[in-house]
Amino acid sequence: MSRPTVLITGPMNEVVQTGLAEHFEVIRLWEAGDPDAVLAERAKEITAVATGGAEIDGPFLDRLPALRLVASFGVGYDKIDATVAAERGVIVTNTPGVLDDEVADTAMGLLLMTARELSRAERHLRAGAWTERSYPLTKATLSGRTMGILGLGRIGEAIARRAQAFGISIAYHNRHRKDVAYSYYSTLLELAAAVDILMIVIPGGDETRHLVDAQVLKALGTDGILINVARGTVVDEEALVEALRTNTILSAGLDVFEHEPEVHPGLLDLGNAVLLPHVGSASVPTRDAMGQLVVDNLVSWYETGKPLTPVQESTRLLRTP
Ligand code: 8YV
Numbered sequence: 001m002s003r004p005t006v007l008i009t010g011p012m013n014e015v016v017q018t019g020l021a022e023h024f025e026v027i028r029l030w031e032a033g034d035p036d037a038v039l040a041e042r043a044k045e046i047t048a049v050a051t052g053g054a055e056i057d058g059p060f061l062d063r064l065p066a067l068r069l070v071a072s073f074g075v076g077y078d079k080i081d082a083t084v085a086a087e088r089g090v091i092v093t094n095t096p097g098v099l100d101d102e103v104a105d106t107a108m109g110l111l112l113m114t115a116r117e118l119s120r121a122e123r124h125l126r127a128g129a130w131t132e133r134s135y136p137l138t139k140a141t142l143s144g145r146t147m148g149i150l151g152l153g154r155i156g157e158a159i160a161r162r163a164q165a166f167g168i169s170i171a172y173h174n175r176h177r178k179d180v181a182y183s184y185y186s187t188l189l190e191l192a193a194a195v196d197i198l199m200i201v202i203p204g205g206d207e208t209r210h211l212v213d214a215q216v217l218k219a220l221g222t223d224g225i226l227i228n229v230a231r232g233t234v235v236d237e238e239a240l241v242e243a244l245r246t247n248t249i250l251s252a253g254l255d256v257f258e259h260e261p262e263v264h265p266g267l268l269d270l271g272n273a274v275l276l277p278h279v280g281s282a283s284v285p286t287r288d289a290m291g292q293l294v295v296d297n298l299v300s301w302y303e304t305g306k307p308l309t310p311v312q313e314s315t316r317l318l319r320t321p
Contacts (some may be wrong), residue, residue: 233258
């Protein structure tokens with residue numbers, strides 16, 4: 001029997017590339033001389049796509065009428081219109097679970113760097129300034145502070161556990177209250193006003209665009225610290241630059257940006273912003289585990305008709321009649 005054909009939209013983790021080649025006929029779109037011609041020629045045989053960040057919307061789906069599954073690398077899938085996909089009978093999978101600890105570790109590292117100004121202090125040493133003067137004391141400390149988590153999902157809970165070990169107490173805002181012991185705030189504004197640290201872990205996309213705006217930043221206050229390890233689109237970046245510039249908040253630690261890999265020039269100029277190049281899950285073991293889950297989703301779906309980790313929008317496609 002001929003092997004099913006899987007389209008890979010762009011270069012991906014090696015585990016994905018080798019794993020898929022073992023089981024499937026693979027089309028590497030970025031190596032195709034003329035991607036449009038390849039898509040048109042082979043559209044009828046492409047039943048699945050593996051992707052690591054390509055925009056997958058209605059027009060893209062129109063070009064692949066035989067498509068039934070999109071296996072996405074990463075937990076966030078805001079570049080994929082999973083609702084439109086579901087309307088057309090296309091299942092979307094992501095890679096939850098395997099990156100929770102890594103992203104939570106990064107979030108805590110970023111928080112430490114931001115509150116205790118660690119990268120700035122290192123720059124002070126490297127510039128030879130230590131022999132002239134000690135690095136100034138930081139205004140912020142972590143112990144005894146309160147962290148408000150925007151989006152208490154799996155990664156949010158992993159961050160909460162770590163933060164508690166640091167002596168930080170936890171509050172959160174989600175659309176719905178969860179069965180957890182943390183303080184719940186039914187609005188983001190109330191949460192921001194009540195906490196010292198606002199930790200963003202909510203998914204990106206239209207529903208959450210600019211949720212953290214000038215008003216929320218004002219509520220966070222002059223001693224407030226904003227950390228974002230989710231998606232840059234959740235924060236109104238113009239408003240954030242202004243809030244940092246005018247000391248409306250104390251500081252921000254950002255792993256994600258509105259227009260990655262471009263970073264707002266206003267942020268680059270600010271000493272009270274710690275900026276990382278979207279490295280939340282970026283270790284070899286974690287990225288390999290994410291890659292393996294992409295492969296396992298595809299293999300499971302072709303073998304049993306059931307993917308391992310479908311996104312919520314796709315679940316109705318999987319209900320047995
Ligand atoms: C990766 C992420 O940077 O999982 C996510 O949603 O943002 C990160 O783990 C991303 O998947 C890389 O493509």
